[in-house]
Amino acid sequence: MDPRDRVVIITGASSGIGAATARCFAEAGAHLVLAARSHEALEQVAAGLPRAIAVPTDVTDPVACAHLVERAVEAFGRVDILINNAGIGLTGPITHLARADLERVLAVDLLGPIWLIQATVPLMRTAGRGQIINVSSVLAAQPLPFLGGYAAAKAALEQISNALRIELHGSGITVTVVRPGTTRTAFNQRRLGHGRERRRIAPPGVPPEAVARTILRAARTEPRMVYVSWSDRLALWISRMVPGLIDSILARAFVWEEHSVQH
Numbered sequence: 496m497d498p499r500d501r502v503v504i505i506t507g508a509s510s511g512i513g514a515a516t517a518r519c520f521a522e523a524g525a526h527l528v529l530a531a532r533s534h535e536a537l538e539q540v541a542a543g544l545p546r547a548i549a550v551p552t553d554v555t556d557p558v559a560c561a562h563l564v565e566r567a568v569e570a571f572g573r574v575d576i577l578i579n580n581a582g583i584g585l586t587g588p589i590t591h592l593a594r595a596d597l598e599r600v601l602a603v604d605l606l607g608p609i610w611l612i613q614a615t616v617p618l619m620r621t622a623g624r625g626q627i628i629n630v631s632s633v634l635a636a637q638p639l640p641f642l643g644g645y646a647a648a649k650a651a652l653e654q655i656s657n658a659l660r661i662e663l664h665g666s667g668i669t670v671t672v673v674r675p676g677t678t679r680t681a682f683n684q685r686r687l688g689h690g691r692e693r694r695r696i697a698p699p700g701v702p703p704e705a706v707a708r709t710i711l712r713a714a715r716t717e718p719r720m721v722y723v724s725w726s727d728r729l730a731l732w733i734s735r736m737v738p739g740l741i742d743s744i745l746a747r748a749f750v751w752e753e754h755s756v757q758h
């Protein structure tokens with residue numbers, strides 16, 4: 496749908512892709528309800544934009560998610576588009592992933608979107624229209640070594656999206672998955688987990704504005720899934736064609752810094 500005059504909730508709007516998406520949708524004339532935990536950063540993003548309010552929210556808390564949607568309705572009367580963008584990463588060999596880190600990444604990347612979907616869909620059903628946009632990752636389709644916990648959370652988010660799309664068939668509500676590849680944000684510095692992988696191949700990535708423009712286009716065209724770059728799409732196609740070769744290339748390209756693993 497055309498975002499002009501639409502009410503759009505964007506989570507993870509305090510930085511990176513979420514903040515860029517907020518700017519993009521503001522330019523397109525949307526009313527914005529911006530959510531993240533950091534009050535100050537969020538207020539700063541909202542203050543620079545017309546028709547935007549900041550609602551500090553921890554998406555892992557279902558009550559806070561319900562409150563976010565209530566605030567959107569109080570401020571603008573409805574919710575047209577929900578963009579589940581808040582996310583955190585997790586690094587580490589599967590054999591060493593800590594329970595607390597795994598639970599956290601699932602709480603933010605998978606459960607948070609579900610709480611917001613549950614709070615938003617009833618309103619959209621009554622309105623007879625709406626769009627849910629879930630920001631996933633190319634890693635949902637082709638995990639990289641030492642990023643399996645994060646990839647699993649995003650893969651699960653995609654299956655939730657796919658099931659939801661069928662459940663909402665005929666309701667006027669559409670569900671879109673966005674699959675960015677490497678994006679130049681603070682995301683990698685904020686990843687959970689002990690230690691870091693050393694990469695022999697490190698794509699430069701795209702700026703967050705490129706992902707934001709893709710999300711805006713996805714709002715207009717309401718596809719099932721969108722990629723940000725053709726190279727991401729091509730890489731996934733190759734990994735489907737020759738999975739064994741890709742496994743062996745990735746196994747050589749990524750090295751875990753063993754000394755930093757916490758036992």
Ligand SMILES: NC(=O)c1ccc[n+]([C@@H]2O[C@H](COP(=O)([O-])OP(=O)(O)OC[C@H]3O[C@@H](n4cnc5c(N)ncnc54)[C@H](OP(=O)(O)O)[C@@H]3O)[C@@H](O)[C@H]2O)c1
Nearest residue numbers: 507509510511512531532533553554581582677678680682
């Ligand atoms: N950067 C990449 O290479 C890349 C690639 C593919 C997909 N993605 C996905 O893109 C999305 C945005 O990431 P980014 O690159 O923009 O990273 P980012 O700059 O670190 O942004 C992450 C956002 O999520 C928010 N957030 C984290 N935990 C939260 C919580 N519990 N409740 C509410 N908000 C929370 C953060 O704000 P607060 O800390 O203030 O809460 C921040 O605004 C994520 O879903 C990520 O998985 C990123």
